[in-house]
Amino acid sequence: xxxxxxxxxxxxxxxxxxxxxxxxxxxxxxxxxxxxxxxxxxxxxxxxxxxxxxxxxxxxxxxxxxxxxxxxxxxxxxxxxxxxxxxxxxxxxxxxxxxxxxxxxxxxxxxxxxxxxxxxxxxxxxxxxxxxxxxxxxxxxxxxxxxxxxxxxxxxxxxxxxxxxxxxxxxxxxxxxxxxxxxxxxxxxxxxxxxxxxxxxxxxxxxxxxxxxxxxxxxxxxxxxxxxxxxxxxxxxxxxxxxxxxxxxxxxxxxxxxxxxxxxxxxxxxxxxxxxxxxxxxxxxxxxxxxxxxxxxxxxxxxxxxxxxxxxxxxxxxxxxxxxxxxxxxxxxxxxxxxxxxxxxx
Numbered sequence: 001x002x003x004x005x006x007x008x009x010x011x012x013x014x015x016x017x018x019x020x021x022x023x024x025x026x027x028x029x030x031x032x033x034x035x036x037x038x039x040x041x042x043x044x045x046x047x048x049x050x051x052x053x054x055x056x057x058x059x060x061x062x063x064x065x066x067x068x069x070x071x072x073x074x075x076x077x078x079x080x081x082x083x084x085x086x087x088x089x090x091x092x093x094x095x096x097x098x099x100x101x102x103x104x105x106x107x108x109x110x111x112x113x114x115x116x117x118x119x120x121x122x123x124x125x126x127x128x129x130x131x132x133x134x135x136x137x138x139x140x141x142x143x144x145x146x147x148x149x150x151x152x153x154x155x156x157x158x159x160x161x162x163x164x165x166x167x168x169x170x171x172x173x174x175x176x177x178x179x180x181x182x183x184x185x186x187x188x189x190x191x192x193x194x195x196x197x198x199x200x201x202x203x204x205x206x207x208x209x210x211x212x213x214x215x216x217x218x219x220x221x222x223x224x225x226x227x228x229x230x231x232x233x234x235x236x237x238x239x240x241x242x243x244x245x246x247x248x249x250x251x252x253x254x255x256x257x258x259x260x261x262x263x264x265x266x267x268x269x270x271x272x273x274x275x276x277x278x279x280x281x282x283x284x285x286x287x288x289x290x291x292x293x294x295x296x297x298x299x300x301x302x303x304x305x306x307x308x309x310x311x312x313x314x315x316x317x318x319x320x321x322x323x324x325x326x327x328x329x330x331x332x333x334x335x336x337x338x339x340x341x342x343x344x345x346x
Contacts, residue, residue: 010305011308012308013308013309013331013332015310015322015323015332016311017207018202018287018288018320019322020288021258021324022205022254024206024244032244033240035243039236040235045231046235047231050064056213056245060185060198060213066215067215068228070211070212070213070214070228070233071211072199073173073199073201073213079214079224079228081104081108083227085105085138087109087110089138090110090135090136090138091111091113091139092114092131092135092139093112094117096318097142097143097147101141113131119293121150121283125160132168137168139171141170141173142171144173146287147173147289148314148320149283150286150290151283151286152180152182152287155182155183155187158184162191163191167193170195171195172184173197174196175199175201176202176203176288178203179259179286185215188216192219192220194217196215198213199211200241200244202288203251206240209237209240210233211237211241258323261323261324261329262290265321265332266285268329269290269292276341277340277341278296280293288322288323289312289321289322289323290321292318294317296340299339300336300339301319303335303339304336
């Protein structure tokens, strides 16, 4: 991806990948590294990963038997899509949403049908359901909160989708759950068509380890395990994740801190939007990023790039900014003011 060319040399502030700006606690990191000394390189990784399932199950308030562990939530999404998609099959999602949904569906010969969010990022539940019925979709998948807009559906809304499509699988991608706080995991045994995916790459700050989860009722888990490739999570990642999962309080604390920074940044951006000499719009978010729109995106991207700040660019007039540290956010605001507010504007 072009975003990553020369990043280390060119950009001091990377607000493009929704990573956590909070690094691992030093004491925990030392413990994580020390556990690597016992790894036997001539042995395959543990395939069942029961300890990881037990620890994450305790954190997510579910049972180990309801969890599949994979090489990031991407592997879990691919596992689901590969099991349900094929020529003539259709998946319903939002537009915009996580680009990997489209990639995997096309990879397995399926077709993606999209409910387009308008410029105000409005979601009408009835229209979404009507579109799914009209297209006779085989799978429904969306991120919640939505990536990249930050829109979040309430559990009551998702339940209506589950009940409208009782014979269709509904996948709720909760990669950004910790920044929203509302999950569909409590409903996995009530709704047999529900699958939830999670990741350790965002709030847990373990993007480098590539570990994610699929959580569903036991029947779904058993069926999907029959199609899962073995040994996809390497021994180093497993060992370090087992240690990290013993300290869930760290994630809860860090998530609260990121949410606080999100709300502070949101207020600053809304104030900038109000006083901008060129049109720019920012949207409210329930994730660790803020979505925006401007017809002056070239000025935006070039201006921030000159200051060593990288944000996520999309093909249309939209962009996405990851929540950074207080200092990073201040530098971002200062840069945006130079670009969008004429000298002397209040």
